[in-house]
């Protein structure tokens with residue numbers, strides 16, 4: 157039995173569909189029993205269990221997890237749920253995968269296996285720099301500098317909007333921070349407005365943000381310098397993050413920004429070292445489907461016994477080559493040496509100055 161909490165949500169529904177029929181039955185859970193039943197009837201042809209369960213009800217959550225071989229958490233906001241679903245899964249003797257969850261305390265697993273941050277961001281954003289570094293290392297030693305630009309134009313689901321608002325809290329990451337001389341430097345970078353970036357279809361705003369995942373990966377790769385930017389088309393969502401009083405309001409602002417335009421999402425990584433500068437880009441029209449592909453991949457890897465016992469971040473245990481292969485149909489990925497190094501933090505050229 158595979159339990160998918162938030163299984164009729166945006167990420168959860170696609171994850172459940174990707175897992176159906178591969179390794180047994182599926183149990184779909186969420187606070188709305190009717191929505192769970194409708195999803196099982198319509199999307200799974202009735203082949204699954206529908207459960208009404210609230211992650212904040214410990215008894216109900218324990219019942220949901222009991223009998224599951226693995227619990228896949230696609231409910232959110234993850235910054236509110238933290239590790240409560242992981243703890244319930246391990247207590248029930250199940251393995252665990254989380255589409256998000258980078259800030260969750262790493263709890264004891266009771267001998268089971270858990271993979272957190274198994275989505276796009278966090279997830280691919282940690283895995284792909286490691287992949288680039290591994291590819292570069294035979295050609296010139298350790299990587300020195302990493303530049304990351306992730307974002308685009310997309311809707312915000314209720315859970316994602318909640319996480320977006322909560323990400324402003326210092327413990328989840330640091331706005332404007334950079335990584336220099338092997339350590340985090342507060343307020344090291346400034347936002348860049350109306351800039352052109354390779355692979356992004358028009359002018360964007362690039363906002364520096366050093367997440368807990370970015371900091372961990374920079375430290376583990378031994379980078380001297382790293383700059384991570386959240387990229388947005390338009391300034392409405394960024395402004396809304398400080399003015400919106402609820403996730404629903406922020407989701408409406410994102411909807412307005414998107415109106416009549418084509419959604420897109422780009423993950424752009426540049427790694428510089430003695431080997432030169434290599435660029436990895438992943439492009440998709442649906443960042444939620446991309447997240448679901450990674451979440452489902454992680455669940456399959458755990459079910460196949462490819463991940464050792466204990467709790468891991470996805471980027472540290474998944475095989476990037478296999479993950480990239482599983483993204484086919486959802487996203488395109490390309491690695492190239494042909495893109496010149498981007499440097500948004502370089503001093504601006506002053507017109508008229510010699």
Ligand SMILES: NC(=O)c1ccc[n+]([C@@H]2O[C@H](COP(=O)([O-])OP(=O)(O)OC[C@H]3O[C@@H](n4cnc5c(N)ncnc54)[C@H](OP(=O)(O)O)[C@@H]3O)[C@@H](O)[C@H]2O)c1
Nearest residue numbers: 162165166167187210211231232234275276277278313315
């Ligand atoms: N790593 C990544 O790149 C990435 C990308 C996108 C999303 N995510 C994360 O993945 C999670 C899901 O995102 P989403 O876009 O699928 O959100 P969504 O469309 O809002 O779906 C959330 C699902 O969780 C359920 N849910 C919410 N609160 C719950 C609770 N207390 N107990 C049980 N179920 C609950 C919702 O149903 P009810 O409200 O009816 O209960 C819904 O089914 C979020 O944490 C989000 O931040 C990660």
